Amino acid sequence: MSSLDKIRVAVLGYGHWGPHHLRVFNTIPHSEVLRVADMDSKRLEQAKKVAPHVQGTKAASEIFSNPEIDAVIIATPTTTHFELAKKALKAKKHLLCEKPLCKTEKEGAELVALAKENGCILMVGHVFLYNSAINTMKGMIDSELLGDIYYATSTRTNLGPIRSDADVSYDLATHDISIFNWFFQAEPLSVSASGGEYLQPGLKDVVFISLRYPNNRLVHIHVSWIDPKKIRQMTLVGSKKMVTWNDLEPQTPIAVYDKGAMVTPGEGGFGEYLRVSMWDGDVRLPKIPNSEPMMVQANAFLDAIRNNRVEKSDGDFSLGVIRTLEAVDRSLKASGAPVELSK
Numbered sequence: 001m002s003s004l005d006k007i008r009v010a011v012l013g014y015g016h017w018g019p020h021h022l023r024v025f026n027t028i029p030h031s032e033v034l035r036v037a038d039m040d041s042k043r044l045e046q047a048k049k050v051a052p053h054v055q056g057t058k059a060a061s062e063i064f065s066n067p068e069i070d071a072v073i074i075a076t077p078t079t080t081h082f083e084l085a086k087k088a089l090k091a092k093k094h095l096l097c098e099k100p101l102c103k104t105e106k107e108g109a110e111l112v113a114l115a116k117e118n119g120c121i122l123m124v125g126h127v128f129l130y131n132s133a134i135n136t137m138k139g140m141i142d143s144e145l146l147g148d149i150y151y152a153t154s155t156r157t158n159l160g161p162i163r164s165d166a167d168v169s170y171d172l173a174t175h176d177i178s179i180f181n182w183f184f185q186a187e188p189l190s191v192s193a194s195g196g197e198y199l200q201p202g203l204k205d206v207v208f209i210s211l212r213y214p215n216n217r218l219v220h221i222h223v224s225w226i227d228p229k230k231i232r233q234m235t236l237v238g239s240k241k242m243v244t245w246n247d248l249e250p251q252t253p254i255a256v257y258d259k260g261a262m263v264t265p266g267e268g269g270f271g272e273y274l275r276v277s278m279w280d281g282d283v284r285l286p287k288i289p290n291s292e293p294m295m296v297q298a299n300a301f302l303d304a305i306r307n308n309r310v311e312k313s314d315g316d317f318s319l320g321v322i323r324t325l326e327a328v329d330r331s332l333k334a335s336g337a338p339v340e341l342s343k
């Protein structure tokens with residue numbers, strides 16, 4: 001393995017998302033992209049235009065057998081992740097795999113074990129964990145600025161991109177589930193989901209998910225890739241304050257509302273009347289550090305290799321996301337019946 005001062009990387013999959021990985025890992029002084037692999041030669045031609053010094057190959061196996069490569073970034077379709085990740089880890093390459101890590105908990109557990117066995121870093125591209133606005137919200141939860149979190153909602157809709165190898169929950173709700181599992185440092189206790197298939201048999205285009213987390217925290221997620229509007233929004237309602245997040249509002253994505261409601265005993269003195277008091281104070285727009293989540297994620301991956309420790313979104317965390325996605329799938333198949341998770 002090479003010096004950790006300059007980690008040599010290969011990007012596997014140069015479709016829509018691979019180019020972002022190529023750009024960020026080529027920008028960071030402590031990494032260098034040596035190879036791009038894609039089975040489509042047109043995509044390799046595109047990569048050549050952007051980075052003429054990077055060698056392209058149609059065969060992923062060339063990357064795994066290349067001793068010059070320290071780390072592999074997998075940015076191929078979801079259904080290919082497991083087999084490719086297995087090969088990368090068996091070849092002792094550190095791995096940053098795009099979300100979701102794979103389709104089932106069983107596959108994920110095999111990958112986590114393989115990474116440990118081979119002394120490799122396994123990190124998953126749950127990119128919102130590296131988003132500064134989402135990190136600001138996490139700080140508000142942890143510092144109890146918001147009080148007890150009652151419930152949260154998230155909407156992630158757009159027209160396209162429409163996938164054919166995974167449904168909209170594996171594609172989009174992965175993000176929201178990773179955010180809430182991380183916010184609450186817990187996996188949901190129960191899941192129920194309903195959805196609709198309109199374009200491709202067996203693949204949901206729209207899914208509505210309800211999750212109940214420990215401490216009676218309720219979450220609702222709406223994801224769709226056949227929607228008229230691109231929306232990336234979230235609301236957190238706490239006992240002290242409420243927060244909204246709008247990812248499409250780059251300057252001020254977060255608003256903190258000094259609003260709330262509480263029940264106080266009635267004035268009769270015997271507590272027989274309940275009075276609900278509400279407050280409606282200022283709205284604050286905190287300044288959010290300006291950073292590119294993909295860049296922060298790439299630096300976190302390089303740090304993980306150097307420190308032999310993944311700070312966020314390691315394989316075990318990602319297993320929790322997959323467990324939740326599988327529960328969503330079971331509930332979808334059972335027409336929305338609640339699915340209990342054992343953890």
Ligand SMILES: NC(=O)c1ccc[n+]([C@@H]2O[C@H](COP(=O)([O-])OP(=O)(O)OC[C@H]3O[C@@H](n4cnc5c(N)ncnc54)[C@H](O)[C@@H]3O)[C@@H](O)[C@H]2O)c1
Nearest residue numbers: 013014015016017018038039040075076077078098099127
């Ligand atoms: N983090 C995010 O916000 C985000 C956003 C978009 C996509 N993604 C993830 O990135 C991954 C790729 O998504 P995409 O939109 O770029 O998909 P895509 O279909 O646009 O591109 C995938 C590329 O992989 C290539 N490919 C497929 N199998 C291959 C193989 N075995 N060997 C070599 N090349 C192969 C294809 O030719 C294609 O060019 C998915 O896992 C997706 O979930 C993440």
